[in-house]
Amino acid sequence: MSGAMTERHMLGEDEAAPLAGLAARVRALTEAAVLTGVGADEARAVADEIAALTERLRAVRRDAPPFLVTDGHRMDRQGGNPVTGVLNPIAPPVDLDVTADGIVRAEFTLSDVYEGPPSYVHGGMSAMVLDQALGMAAAQTGVGGMTATLELRYRRPTPLGVPLTVEAKASRVEGRKIYASGTIAGPDGRVTVEATAMFVTPQHFLVHER
Numbered sequence: 001m002s003g004a005m006t007e008r009h010m011l012g013e014d015e016a017a018p019l020a021g022l023a024a025r026v027r028a029l030t031e032a033a034v035l036t037g038v039g040a041d042e043a044r045a046v047a048d049e050i051a052a053l054t055e056r057l058r059a060v061r062r063d064a065p066p067f068l069v070t071d072g073h074r075m076d077r078q079g080g081n082p083v084t085g086v087l088n089p090i091a092p093p094v095d096l097d098v099t100a101d102g103i104v105r106a107e108f109t110l111s112d113v114y115e116g117p118p119s120y121v122h123g124g125m126s127a128m129v130l131d132q133a134l135g136m137a138a139a140q141t142g143v144g145g146m147t148a149t150l151e152l153r154y155r156r157p158t159p160l161g162v163p164l165t166v167e168a169k170a171s172r173v174e175g176r177k178i179y180a181s182g183t184i185a186g187p188d189g190r191v192t193v194e195a196t197a198m199f200v201t202p203q204h205f206l207v208h209e210r
């Protein structure tokens with residue numbers, strides 16, 4: 001089971017680097033699988049080889065994704081995060097940075113793996129990137145919290161395969177509620193998606209993590 005309370009193995013740089021390399025290869029494999037034009041026999045043969053490789057990785061299995069040893073902000077440690085995690089092949093990954101004034105920002109590119117409407121980014125993927133960025137912005141105010149509400153306005157289609165920018169900032173804190181907003185913009189700087197969210201700090205965060 002993968003739960004918040006599960007004890008996590010901590011990966012040092014020496015252990016993390018080859019696993020990040022593995023994730024990068026699987027990410028490339030995923031894109032190749034989505035775009036391949038090989039015939040049925042070749043697809044079956046490759047599938048068998050991948051099944052064998054999967055069994056090799058399963059030979060030693062952890063109970064939950066490991067954390068990275070880091071002196072950066074807290075989310076840095078979640079190498080398995082589906083948006084930012086270098087250890088997770090389904091993460092683009094989006095390398096979110098935090099400026100001194102609490103703005104969370106990244107440039108990233110989404111491949112055809114994330115296609116929703118033909119030639120554009122899937123709206124759920126934009127939501128996931130924004131949830132993560134706004135969540136990190138909320139965390140800059142103190143403890144951070146769980147997403148309670150996330151409202152999105154899809155202003156225009158988000159293009160695939162070109163540099164996008166995500167930006168987020170917390171706007172205010174009211175007790176355990178933290179409000180944040182953010183955007184995704186295309187290479188021309190025009191905003192494609194706007195988001196506002198409210199995060200609620202669960203009581204157990206306050207007890208265990210302060």
Ligand SMILES: CCCCCCCC(=O)SCCNC(=O)CCNC(=O)[C@H](O)C(C)(C)COP(=O)(O)OP(=O)(O)OC[C@H]1O[C@@H](n2cnc3c(N)ncnc32)[C@H](O)[C@@H]1OP(=O)(O)O
Nearest residue numbers: 075131132135136139144146147148149177200201202203
């Ligand atoms: C660095 C981190 C980056 C992380 C980015 C990714 C973030 C995520 O994706 S988190 C995953 C998605 N979210 C979830 O699964 C959350 C599931 N929900 C929960 O766990 C709980 O409902 C939680 C924590 C939001 C609130 O629970 P709890 O602490 O018991 O809240 P509760 O005491 O009932 O309410 C506190 C206040 O918040 C309000 N509130 C709680 N939930 C909501 C909601 N969904 N909508 C509106 N208001 C809400 C309550 O009305 C109450 O307000 P007031 O104090 O004014 O009466």
